[in-house]
Amino acid sequence: MAISQKVTGFMENSSWIRKMFEEGIRLKKEFGEENVFDLSLGNPVIEPPDEVRKALIESARDESPGLHRYMPNAGFADVRAAIAESLSPECKVVLSANDVVMVCGAAGGLNITLKTLLDPGDEVIIFTPYFVEYLFYADNHGGKAVAVPTLDDFRLDFEALQNALNEKTKAVIINSPNNPTGVVYSRQELQELARVLKAHSDKLGKAVYLISDDPYKKITFDGVEAPNIMEFYQNSIYITSHSKDIALPGERIGFVVVHPQCESAGPLMAGLIFCNRALGFVKVPALIPPVV
């Protein structure tokens, strides 16, 4: 076998995702586009706002030299500063450009974060049902994803979490609003999660990092609030993108924010910036200025 046994196994186990996508195409042909709701790849059904198209056209017309060159691995400083300023109120913490790294979508953000954090054998807790790529992302960087069940209504089961935490736990990933369940964790749930992880970190004498993977953060309805984890937990890393909220998954615009009071915040930021380069993302695409 020319390719690795591990990748062969991963492809076999995840071939159903591609099959669902193909089945969606077949069903659309049979029953019409308007009658099939294809949620398989999470592609937005709406088009990006007009402002994005205008910004794209303006960027393409801009003849200033250097626009399409390499930028710093963390992204343009003015863009990072604008994101920090816009996010500070919702995070209830004063952020600066130094807390933000631009990345190739939330997927790129998750990969640079896990690469920066994980040593071989470190465990990453995820909650069922989860975005399946978490399994591969943890494995990419020598970690092991540990799936923890949720309650019947897909809310966090703190007893199950408590049972899964151990000395190898390096990080916990949450996703709210959640793909695939749609659950949005409440303020009380996030407070309780923060309490449990702080107690475990104190017991271990080292941080358990909480990664909040939130590309759906801005997509809530009927006044439902999706609080930012930074408000509740210092050892938190917030990852998001504009793949879903302004329907731009093809443009790979995302960012990672590290809580400024996070344990080892300085080395963590330096690691994220280095891993952007080391994983070959190099930097976020430059053409479209992000809209936050």
Ligand SMILES: Cc1ncc(COP(=O)(O)O)c(C=O)c1O
């Ligand atoms: C929960 C979750 N995280 C991350 C991603 C990756 O998003 P991006 O396109 O920003 O890389 C997705 C995409 O569907 C997702 O559903």
